[in-house]
Amino acid sequence: MESVLSDRLRQTGWGAAPRAVRQVPVAMKVVVAGGFAVGKTTFVGAISEIDPLRTEAQITVESLGIDNAGPINGKTGTTVAMDFGRITIGPDMVLYLFGTPGQDRFWFMWDELARGSIGGVVLVDTRRLEDCFPAVDYFEALDVPFVVACNLFDGVATHHPREVREALRVPSNTPVVLCDARRKSHVQETLVLLVEGALRKATAASGRSAR
Amino acid sequence: MTQSPHPPRIVRPYVLTQGRTKAPESTYGLEAQVRALVPPQQLDRAATPEARGIVELCQRSTSVAEVAARMTLPLGVTRVLVGDLVAVGALAVDVGAPDAATDVALLERLLDGIRAL
Numbered sequence: 485m486e487s488v489l490s491d492r493l494r495q496t497g498w499g500a501a502p503r504a505v506r507q508v509p510v511a512m513k514v515v516v517a518g519g520f521a522v523g524k525t526t527f528v529g530a531i532s533e534i535d536p537l538r539t540e541a542q543i544t545v546e547s548l549g550i551d552n553a554g555p556i557n558g559k560t561g562t563t564v565a566m567d568f569g570r571i572t573i574g575p576d577m578v579l580y581l582f583g584t585p586g587q588d589r590f591w592f593m594w595d596e597l598a599r600g601s602i603g604g605v606v607l608v609d610t611r612r613l614e615d616c617f618p619a620v621d622y623f624e625a626l627d628v629p630f631v632v633a634c635n636l637f638d639g640v641a642t643h644h645p646r647e648v649r650e651a652l653r654v655p656s657n658t659p660v661v662l663c664d665a666r667r668k669s670h671v672q673e674t675l676v677l678l679v680e681g682a683l684r685k686a687t688a689a690s691g692r693s694a695r
Numbered sequence: 696m697t698q699s700p701h702p703p704r705i706v707r708p709y710v711l712t713q714g715r716t717k718a719p720e721s722t723y724g725l726e727a728q729v730r731a732l733v734p735p736q737q738l739d740r741a742a743t744p745e746a747r748g749i750v751e752l753c754q755r756s757t758s759v760a761e762v763a764a765r766m767t768l769p770l771g772v773t774r775v776l777v778g779d780l781v782a783v784g785a786l787a788v789d790v791g792a793p794d795a796a797t798d799v800a801l802l803e804r805l806l807d808g809i810r811a812l
Contacts, residue, residue: 537765
C-alpha cells in the first residue's frame with residue numbers, strides 16, 4: 485500500500501497539480517499564546533467570523549519524553565487541542581488565529597503553529613504574570629514580531645502596561661497594551677499593532693521604504 | 696456554527712489510515728488550503744465516508760485545520776487522508792508561499808484588511 489501510494493504520488497507530483505487551483509486565497513497566520521485560561525479562545529472568538537473551532541493532534545507518549553511508549557492508539561496517545569478562528573480579509577486572503585495549547589508541557593507544538601506565522605500575541609493575566617514567560621521567551625528566541633496584550637478581566641486594569649513591560653523586560657519595539665479580549669475593537673487594535681510591527685520588520689529586511 | 700452531523704464513528708482514527716501516521720508529504724501547514732478538484736459524486740464508490748466528507752467540505756477552499764475540526768478527525772489522520780485524496784487527484788493542497796509572512800505587499804494588504812474589519 486505504502487509503496488503503491490508513493491509511486492502514485494511520484495506520478496502525480498505536486499508540480500502536476502492542476503493550475504485551476506490558483507484562485508486559492510493566501511493564508512496568513514497569527515499565533516495567540518499565553519498561559520492556561522488566560523482568554524486565548526475569547527480573544528480569537530471576539531474577531532473570528534466563525535465560532536472558534538477546535539483541532540486536535542494526537543501525540544505519542546514517546547514524544548513527551550516519557551518511557552513506555554506503545555503503538556499509536558487512543559490509549560497511549562495524548563491529545564493536544566488547539567482552538568482557532570478565521571477572518572476573511574478578501575477573496576485573495578484569509579487570516580487564521582491559532583491559540584496555543586494551554587499546558588506548558590505542550591509548548592513544542594508551538595513550532596507547528598509558529599511555522600510561517602506573522603508573529604504572536606502573548607495574552608497576559610497580570611495577576612499571574614509568570615504564566616506568560618514561556619510564550620515571551622519563545623517568540624523572542626524565534627525572533628518574530630509579537631505584542632504583549634494584558635487581558636482586562638472584568639474590564640479592569642490591575643497593572644499599568646509600563647509595569648508589565650518592566651517586569652517582562654521585553655524589547656522596546658515590542659508593544660505592551662491593555663486589551664479586553666472580549667471586545668472586537670481591542671482585539672483588532674492588538675492585531676493592527678502586530679501586523680504593523682511585522683511590516684516594519686519586513687520593510688527593513690527588504691530595503692524597501694514603507695508607504 | 697453549523698456542524699454537519701456525522702454518524703458515530705465505530706473505528707479508531709488510525710484504522711481509517713490503515714495504521715499510517717505520516718502523510719506522504721507531511722508538510723501541510725495547519726493553514727494550507729485544501730480544495731476539491733472533483734464533486735463528491737465522482738469519488739470511487741469504495742471511498743470511505745471520511746474521504747467523501749472531506750471532498751464535500753473542500754468544494755470551497757478550506758484550511759487543513761478546519762478540515763480536521765469539522766470532520767472531528769485528529770490532525771495527523773486528516774493529513775494522511777488529504778494526502779491520499781491528493782494522490783488520486785480528488786484534492787489539491789496549496790501550501791502557500793513560504794515567505795508570505797514577511798512579504799511587504801501581503802502584510803500591507805493584511806493591515807488594510809484588519810483595519811477595515
